Amino acid sequence: MWHPLQVECRRRGFRGCYGFCESGPVRIERIAAAADERLADYRDLTDVALRRILEPEGGLYIAESAKVISRAVRAGHRPRSVLVQEKWLAEIEVLLASHDDVPIYVVDSALAERLTGYAVHRGALASMHRPDLPSVAEVVADARLVVVLEDLVDHTNVGAIFRAAAGLGADAVLVSPRCADPLYRRSVRVSMGTVFQVPWTRLPKWSEAGPVLHEAGFHLAALALADGAVPLDEFSAARPERIALLLGAEGDGLSRAALAAADTVVTIPMGGGVDSLNVAAASAVALWELRAR
Numbered sequence: 588m589w590h591p592l593q594v595e596c597r598r599r600g601f602r603g604c605y606g607f608c609e610s611g612p613v614r615i616e617r618i619a620a621a622a623d624e625r626l627a628d629y630r631d632l633t634d635v636a637l638r639r640i641l642e643p644e645g646g647l648y649i650a651e652s653a654k655v656i657s658r659a660v661r662a663g664h665r666p667r668s669v670l671v672q673e674k675w676l677a678e679i680e681v682l683l684a685s686h687d688d689v690p691i692y693v694v695d696s697a698l699a700e701r702l703t704g705y706a707v708h709r710g711a712l713a714s715m716h717r718p719d720l721p722s723v724a725e726v727v728a729d730a731r732l733v734v735v736l737e738d739l740v741d742h743t744n745v746g747a748i749f750r751a752a753a754g755l756g757a758d759a760v761l762v763s764p765r766c767a768d769p770l771y772r773r774s775v776r777v778s779m780g781t782v783f784q785v786p787w788t789r790l791p792k793w794s795e796a797g798p799v800l801h802e803a804g805f806h807l808a809a810l811a812l813a814d815g816a817v818p819l820d821e822f823s824a825a826r827p828e829r830i831a832l833l834l835g836a837e838g839d840g841l842s843r844a845a846l847a848a849a850d851t852v853v854t855i856p857m858g859g860g861v862d863s864l865n866v867a868a869a870s871a872v873a874l875w876e877l878r879a880r
Contacts, residue, residue, distance in 0.1 A: 613680050617693045621701050625692060628714035629670050629702045648770035650713045650780075653678050658780030659715055660686070667714040672696055675710035717770060720788045723761065723796075727803050730758035732877060734870060735790065735800075735807075735833045737763045737845050744837070745769055746777025747867035753781035755874035760787040761796075761831070797848035805831040809849035810873055811841050812863060816854035823876045832873055834866055 650656045666689045671679045683689055727733055734757050739745050745767045752760050769782045790796040806827035835841035855872055
């Protein structure tokens with residue numbers, strides 16, 4: 588038998604959230620003032636310094652849109668609260684039916700925009716507890732193709748690479764100590780929630796990371812412009828069994844330490860006077876070529 592909230596969700600045309608329904612009421616609190624302390628997690632999201640306090644150091648991150656929140660919940664992440672506008676409340680009620688201790692703060696669109704600094708078009712924001720990261724050994728234990736991101740500072744690129752990894756068959760993503768946070772709001776949004784789908788963790792510095800990956804049996808393939816680099820299609824034709832694909836930041840590319848740790852430097856042959864692709868686009872091309880046949 589359908590749960591009443593499921594019936595309401597179906598009536599409104601929502602899809603993809605019915606698996607979360609269990610018995611029990613949800614906790615709805617309507618708020619009219621931006622200064623309300625219950626909204627502290629969502630206030631001034633455009634302020635970078637505040638987001639650093641709320642997200643990495645505070646053990647929280649912000650998930651945006653019902654689809655992304657549902658993927659986070661399905662991955663076992665625990666919401667602290669959800670901010671939603673009235674017209675999307677039924678969908679969020681269904682999504683959080685098994686989390687009746689999590690408050691749902693209902694606000695109007697003007698208040699949502701005042702809080703966040705932008706128009707919230709995707710229905711909901713959730714303040715999520717940040718899970719503990721697994722060890723590198725756990726993440727790569729059964730992996731055959733992993734992506735390594737070194738010092739990428741653009742959250743959009745990080746999110747796009749996670750989406751490519753999920754769609755094109757990478758088993759895991761490893762990020763360097765200084766790489767942008769995959770759970771930063773923009774990264775999560777651009778990834779369409781695939782940061783919760785693809786296993787990931789942070790690497791130590793290359794002096795430790797290189798030996799860890801080599802001991803796990805990975806061939807380190809650095810995607811870079813360099814003399815003597817092997818064209819991607821040639822490298823793929825003699826594909827090693829386990830590959831760690833190293834990607835560097837826009838402009839600077841991979842560091843000397845990363846290149847020194849690599850077993851092979853690989854390049855994407857280009858034409859038209861173009862020397863390279865955006866790192867997210869390059870990741871998609873390389874993952875497609877290196878996918879399991």
